[in-house]
Amino acid sequence: MGTEESNYSQINPKRCKGCAACVVACPHGCIEIGSEINQMGYQFARFAVRKCIACGMCFYSCPEFGAITVFKKPRKGA
Amino acid sequence: MHTIKHQKARSLYPTFDRKAPGADVSHYCPGCGHGTVHNLIAEAIDDLGIQDRTIFCSPVGCSVFAYYYFDVGNIQCAHGRAPAVASAIRRTHEEAIVISYQGDGDLAGIGMSQIVHAANRGENITVFFINNAIYGMTGGQMAPTTILGQNTVTTPAGRLAANEGFPVGVAEIINSLQAPVFVERVSLAGPVKVMKARMAIRKALRNQVEKKGFSLVEILSPCPVNWKMTAVESRRWLENNLEPVFPVGNLRDLPKGPFDQVDKKKARISDRKILEILGVGEEEVHTGTVRLKEEQNFKIAGFGGQGVLSTGILLANCAIAEGLKTTWLPSYGAEMRGGTANASINISHETIGSPIVSFPNALMVMNLPSLDAFEDTVRPGGAIYVNSSLAPRKVRREDVTAYHIPASDIANDLGGIQCASVILLTVYALVSGAITIETLQKVIPLAIKRKNLVDLNMRAIEVGIAWHRENCPKEEKTTEV
Ligand SMILES: Cc1ncc(C[n+]2csc(CCOP(=O)(O)OP(=O)(O)O)c2C)c(N)n1
Ligand code: SF4
Ligand code: SF4
Ligand code: SF4
Numbered sequence: 001m002g003t004e005e006s007n008y009s010q011i012n013p014k015r016c017k018g019c020a021a022c023v024v025a026c027p028h029g030c031i032e033i034g035s036e037i038n039q040m041g042y043q044f045a046r047f048a049v050r051k052c053i054a055c056g057m058c059f060y061s062c063p064e065f066g067a068i069t070v071f072k073k074p075r076k077g078a
Numbered sequence: 079m080h081t082i083k084h085q086k087a088r089s090l091y092p093t094f095d096r097k098a099p100g101a102d103v104s105h106y107c108p109g110c111g112h113g114t115v116h117n118l119i120a121e122a123i124d125d126l127g128i129q130d131r132t133i134f135c136s137p138v139g140c141s142v143f144a145y146y147y148f149d150v151g152n153i154q155c156a157h158g159r160a161p162a163v164a165s166a167i168r169r170t171h172e173e174a175i176v177i178s179y180q181g182d183g184d185l186a187g188i189g190m191s192q193i194v195h196a197a198n199r200g201e202n203i204t205v206f207f208i209n210n211a212i213y214g215m216t217g218g219q220m221a222p223t224t225i226l227g228q229n230t231v232t233t234p235a236g237r238l239a240a241n242e243g244f245p246v247g248v249a250e251i252i253n254s255l256q257a258p259v260f261v262e263r264v265s266l267a268g269p270v271k272v273m274k275a276r277m278a279i280r281k282a283l284r285n286q287v288e289k290k291g292f293s294l295v296e297i298l299s300p301c302p303v304n305w306k307m308t309a310v311e312s313r314r315w316l317e318n319n320l321e322p323v324f325p326v327g328n329l330r331d332l333p334k335g336p337f338d339q340v341d342k343k344k345a346r347i348s349d350r351k352i353l354e355i356l357g358v359g360e361e362e363v364h365t366g367t368v369r370l371k372e373e374q375n376f377k378i379a380g381f382g383g384q385g386v387l388s389t390g391i392l393l394a395n396c397a398i399a400e401g402l403k404t405t406w407l408p409s410y411g412a413e414m415r416g417g418t419a420n421a422s423i424n425i426s427h428e429t430i431g432s433p434i435v436s437f438p439n440a441l442m443v444m445n446l447p448s449l450d451a452f453e454d455t456v457r458p459g460g461a462i463y464v465n466s467s468l469a470p471r472k473v474r475r476e477d478v479t480a481y482h483i484p485a486s487d488i489a490n491d492l493g494g495i496q497c498a499s500v501i502l503l504t505v506y507a508l509v510s511g512a513i514t515i516e517t518l519q520k521v522i523p524l525a526i527k528r529k530n531l532v533d534l535n536m537r538a539i540e541v542g543i544a545w546h547r548e549n550c551p552k553e554e555k556t557t558e559v
Contacts, residue, residue, distance in 0.1 A: 007083075015102055019109035019302075019309035025269040042108065057269035059084040060276060063113030065094075065104060065147065066086030074079055 007054035007073050009047050015067035018042035022058035022068060031058055087120035089129045089149055096146045105143055109309020111266045111299025112141050115208060115275070119177070120148065122280045126287055132175045133167050135160040137189075139181035140214040158189020161196035164203045169346075175286055176203045183213040186222040186246050193252070197292050200257030202339050204282045205294040207248055210301035211320060218304035222246040225323045230304075245323055249296040253329040256336055260285050260293035261329040266300060267317035271326070281331075291335030298324055367514065368400040370427060374512045375435045378499070379420035379452055380444025380465070382410060388525075389442075389499040390421030396513040396521050397425040405433035418447065425512050440510060442502050444485075445469055461509060463502045481505055481549075488541055496531070497538035504542025509550065515539065 009030065011022075016038065023031045028051040038044045054072045062068045093100050106113045123129050129150055136144035138157035145152035151174070155163045160178040167176045178196075185193050185207050196203065212230055213219040220230040220237060225245050227236040237245075249263040260282055264275035275297055282293035298320050300312035307315060337345075347355075376393065380386045387408045397404035405424045411417035422435035439460035443449040446469040449462075456462055458477040467486035483505060485498035500522075507513045518539060523532050 008080075017103070017108035021109055021114075021309055021313070024310050024313070025272075027269075040103065054083045056084040057273075060118070060272050061114065061266075061269050062117070063104070063106060063108075063110050065090050065113065065117065066102065068084070069082060069086070070084040071080040072083045074081075 005073060006050045007052040007071060008050070009052055009054075009058050009068055009070045011045050011047055012067050012069075013038045013044040013046075015064050016042060016044035017064060017067075018044050019063065020045065021061045021063060025057045025061035027055065027057060028053065087117065087124045089120040089123040089132075090116070090147050091149045094146045096143060104147065106140065107301075107303040109300060109302045109312060110140070110214075111210060111297070111301070112208060114266055114272065115206060115279075115297055115299065116141075116144065116147055118272075118276045118279045119179075119206065119283075121276075122283050123148075123150065123175075125280070126175075126283055128175045128283070128287060131173050132177065133164075133171070135164045135167070135176065135178045137178075137180040137184040138215075139184050139208075141179060141181060141208065142215070144179060158184050158187070158192055160184070161189065161192040161201075161203070161205065164205075165196050165199065165201045168201050168203055172343075175283065177283075178203055178205045180205065180207055181214065182207070182209045182211065182221040182223040182248075183216075183219075186248050187213075190222070193248075193294075194255070197252050197258050197294065198255050200259075200291045200335055200337060200342070202286055202289055202291050202342075203293075204286045205292075206279065206282075207294060207296045208299045209248065209296055209320075209324065210299045210304075211245075212301050212304045214301045214304055218301075223248070223324070225319060228319075247324060249294070249324070249329055252294050257292055258294060258330060259291040259332045259335045261296075262294075262331070263296040263298070263324060263326050263329065265298040265316060265321055265326045267298070267313050267321065274326075278328075289339040290332075291337075291339065296324070298326070368402065368512065370402070370425065370512060371510075372439065373428070374423070374425040374440055374510060375438045375457075376423040376425065376440045376442070376506075376512075377420055377435050377438040377452060377455075378423070378442040378444070379418070379448035380499075382417045382419045384419075384444045385496055385499045386419045386444060387421050389503055390423050392500075392518075392521065392525050393423050393425075393503060393513065395525060396507075396517045397423075399517050399521055400513055402427060402512075403430055405430050407433040407435075418451075420448070420452075440506060442499070442506060443469055444499060444502075446471065449473070461506075463506055465498055465502060467498070479509075481509070483545060488545070489538065492534060492537050492541060494531070494534045497534050500535045500538040501542040501545070504539045505546050505550075508543065508546045515543065 030049045030052045032048045034046045059068045133151035134148045136154045164176045164178040211223045219232045224237050253261045262278040264278050265271045278295045282295045285293045302309045302312035394404045394406040407422040410419040424430045439457045442463040444465045449469045461479045464482045465485045466482040467484045473480035485501040489495045489498040
């Protein structure tokens with residue numbers, strides 16, 4: 001995913017029901033619904049665009065438990 | 079190194095084993111608002127540091143299984159009754175943080191009176207009201223909050239005011255009462271609104287931690303499945319259709335309630351005071367000398383009207399006066415007189431787990447049907463006290479001790495058939511040693527109001543003592559009389 005230098009939101013495919021609440025919640029269009037299908041039969045969401053500001057909008061909008069975890073990039077010089 | 083900014087709350091279990099061990103998804107439909115609200119509440123519980131003292135009262139509805147998700151104390155309540163359960167917990171568990179989580183069918187339909195009264199009493203609890211304008215769990219029937227024109231299974235042509243009335247504004251109703259401190263309506267229609275909901279949920283819980291009083295947050299929440307749309311469409315529909323009917327915003331946020339929760343506690347009447355008002359127990363009997371040979375599992379049975387239940391209460395009160403632990407559990411038919419009745423009394427030095435007595439070690443039967451019904455339930459080595467006036471056969475069991483006492487005949491001679499059970503109880507007291515005669519003599523005047531009946535029962539005790547002296551050899555274990 002090439003997220004070493006940016007914030008990102010990690011979506012656990014096994015916990016995602018593909019509702020797309022996170023997709024419409026993200027102010028930077030970082031998340032999309034992929035084409036793969038998970039074990040429950042849902043087309044799950046995935047983090048796709050590296051413009052994440054770690055705002056947590058996707059996280060708070062998601063109705064599942066722990067489907068999304070948001071990571072903040074390392075601080076400069078850290 | 080990346081750092082975690084937002085992650086699953088600690089107050090949610092790592093896995094949810096309802097469906098299968100290790101499962102980690104909810105049972106909610108994709109895009110359901112319940113899950114979002116659960117996450118927000120769990121995060122607030124974490125941040126306030128109240129996980130180990132939170133008690134979550136879940137409703138009937140789609141969120142009936144909330145206890146599979148929240149790693150806190152949980153009670154699943156009868157439909158609409160969560161506020162009553164929460165009130166009871168509030169008043170018995172001072173440090174508990176009590177959450178009542180309810181849907182619109184639960185809170186505004188079947189449970190409307192519960193929520194109004196809990197709010198009106200200003201219970202220091204937090205209510206999260208999930209308004210999805212429909213009955214989710216049962217398949218999409220009209221709810222009190224269904225909006226006009228909305229199609230549901232039970233309003234297929236749309237809700238009509240003339241037929242089904244208007245949608246009920248719960249936040250407004252609660253805000254019309256004096257006692258609540260915090261009432262806010264929020265929406266899950268979009269991420270910014272979700273963040274507002276998050277703030278309201280935190281505030282409503284913090285109020286309780288600070289013992290401010292009753293807080294309610296109404297949350298407009300999508301039910302995509304029963305609204306028959308996608309999760310994304312449902313959020314748009316919520317914004318365009320529910321929000322105009324149920325305006326979001328804070329309706330009340332008081333710095334403190336109309337009464338201080340400490341005053342509320344002080345306002346409670348003590349048990350002692352209640353007894354005083356009722357005119358009983360002015361004179362507290364407390365002897366506390368008895369050492370039980372064994373825990374007493376006592377059953378008394380007879381016709382209704384033979385004093386079965388009241389004799390049971392008398393025994394339990396004597397046990398209390400002895401400083402023992404006791405329970406009294408009555409069982410009777412619908413008829414006040416003439417039916418069958420029995421009462422179970424446990425007496426112990428230890429806390430009693432269950433009030434039920436299935437296999438007594440002491441049985442008192444006032445008539446033949448009761449002897450027939452319960453003789454076989456007595457534990458080997460136990461005792462049966464028979465009113466032989468009305469149960470004229472002998473006890474058949476050989477592994478129990480039987481006392482056949484013509485109590486009704488003796489009582490009749492004494493001047494009142496009502497005291498038959500006290501004659502038997504006296505013999506039981508002397509044989510078992512569970513209560514003393516002295517205690518019985520002190521408790522009877524407190525338990526019986528009419529003076530002439532007190533005298534009658536005092537004489538019954540004397541007769542019981544005499545019967546025991548004449549019929550029971552010194553070592554009571556040898557008796558078969
Ligand atoms: C005493 C009783 N009456 C009726 C029902 C059937 N019932 C189960 S859930 C429900 C309504 C739930 O609707 P709501 O409170 O809006 O919760 P939701 O499922 O939408 O979250 C009803 C009527 C019941 N379980 N118990
Ligand atoms: S944290 Fe914010 S910016 Fe990042 S993916 Fe989620 S919603 Fe988008
Ligand atoms: S909001 Fe959650 S469940 Fe819905 S698509 Fe996004 S990650 Fe999946
Ligand atoms: S029926 Fe509605 S309220 Fe119930 S789980 Fe599904 S979406 Fe949620």
